[in-house]
Amino acid sequence: MACFLSNHEGFFGSIKNFTRDFVVTEIDIAGSLVSTIDCISESSVRTLSISEDVSCSFAEKNTEPKLVAASPTLETECVSDCSSNSLETLDLSVILGQVVTEKLEQFACSLKNGCSSEQELSLGSFSHKHQRANVHRAVKLRFPFLLTITNQCEIKAKEWQDYRELRQMVSEKEADDFFRFTDAKVSGSSYTFLPDDNREHRTEVHRFLSRRFGKLVETKSFTDQGRTSICVRLRERGKPKKRTAEDCRQEDIYTAFTLSKENLETLEAISYMAAELGVLPSDFTYAGIKDKRAITYQSMVVKKVSPERLKEKAAEFEKRGMRLFAVRPVSEPLKLGRLCGNHFNIVVRDIKPHIYDGPDPLAYSESMVKLAVENVKTTGFVNYYGPQRFGITQKVQSDQIGLALLKEDMVSAVHLFFTPDKRDEPQNKAKCHFLQTGNAKEALLMMPESKARERLMLRAMNRFGTGPDGCAQAWLSLPHSTRIFYLHSYCSRVWNEAAAHRLTILGDSVKQGDLVQGVTGTMNDSGETSTNQIHVVTEEEEREGVYTLGQVHLPMPGNTVKYPENAMGAWYKERLSKDGLESCRFRVSSLKMNVPGCYRPLLAFPHNLDYSLQREGDGVENCSDGDKNDKATDSVKLNLTLNFDLFPSCYATVFLREVMKTMVN
Structure with a gap:
């Protein structure tokens, strides 16, 4: 800058x-101003034109529909025994031998191609129960559509009819991810199918899941941004199959409050509160992320927690540097960008x-x-993104991780994420151990409970491995808003460089080819300017001085934006090529991330x-x-x-x- x-x-x-x-x-x-008392005084009300x-508000805007992560995103340890297995014990070629593994792969392939579902394949005899347990887990992990059956000591594999039936209703990936979710049995976890606007079809899926998995899971449809999806949650142990009216009411409880925090990141504060309340971090919604090195006041809404219960925990939160104000019931969650x-x-x-x-x-x-x-x-002033956007104290900054994700280099992105700082803190020791040994389980045991993102990713890699697929699952274990933050950080870095270059080569007057906001255009709630509100300055408009520098916008890179039609357009192309993104579509489909882009004013006041x-x-x-x-x-x-x-x-x-x-x- x-x-x-x-x-x-x-x-x-x-x-x-x-x-x-x-x-x-x-x-x-x-x-x-958000309320810091139960009744706002007149002097505290301010209006912002x-x-x-x-x-x-690019960092907080997400136009992509909320899709499900393939692996559960939880704060609690996995209760499945498979979490204690090393990567070697879940390697099919180690457990079954290379010959049997190849036969199993051929068998699975034939079933995928529509061969008779009555076939069975013997995987061999295993005298020890721990060996048999590992076979069952490894086969389910690799082939979710297979059912393994033990007859005395022999294990046979066959097609799982439940999978075939579900596969007729949803995509292959959804079916695979659902069966991995049910196999993991992580307490409190949930899985969400892709949006489905066909009510009859959703009813069919609900009935199937209730009939075949009703003792294990419960289902509920919810609508978000006009699209309806089915969410599946594991039942609590001892909970009756049929939900009571009280259960249904609890699901719909939303409690709003003002959070005051000191020297805490927003996501870190949410992790503390979620663990204390026994809910998921994703049950908290907020309008924007606030500085760590400050005292901040912001609105939040938490789902499935009553105002009374939240107030009961206020003393515990205060020990962590958090205070709650204006606790009250509301009818819906907050949305990112819903602030002035x-x-x-x-x-x-x-x-x-x-x-x-x-x-x-x-x-x-x-x-x-x-x-x-x-x-x-x-x-x-020039509307740069501040250094805290990229991580002031981190050795590896967030835009570097975002670049690796845009290149779909999941392993490098994970290694960058776990690069430790120089400070001698427990989380840095855990990160060093992971990078040096590749042992996610041991690093997880060393990682402090407060480091929710690191722990989620380590759990996923402990289950799925540290290769490209395992690292992708690690990223999927994080909430979408956290994943997309890294991509937006990279785009923010490019925008900062573009702003400096624009002022250096074109000066402080509006030039032909610049992008300006249309005179009659309006902003959406997050301050984002859409494509049809952006106008390209003509030669005549430059000559007559129709626009001011305060109206000039620069694009945040993405797949829906247009670039300036002057020297800055070529600069963007060269800048992205420098990072190997000349053909980037700004989509990472494996992580369900899409960056449409937007336009950010060059100046702020x-x-x-x-x-x-x-x-x-x-x-x-x-x-x-x-x-x-x-x-x-x-x-x-x-x-x-x-x-x-x-x-x-x-x-x-x-x-x-x-x-x-x-x-x-």
């Missing part, structure tokens, strides 16, 4: 010295000029800060900006109103307090970077 808009001098200063120096409060879709420079923006309260401490040798550095700094803030208030200067150490509280003749000493420090609003996906650290003319994390 090399470009600045304003030409003021800038200054040094310190932010996030204390967490209370950086406070972020979400602004809901109605334009009000929606205008044409609403920024793109964020309000920031920031203190920049110990302000000093970059270069100054004069007699009164404090007075000079005061005038310089005022000039800087007023300049950025008027001209705005602070709203409702208010600021003041304070001298710390000489008794003067507010320098903007105080006595300018006070004697400055080395012990006196100058602090700046800022209060302002930004639209979704705009970064306060990038705003501060423009004001201070220095890198801010």
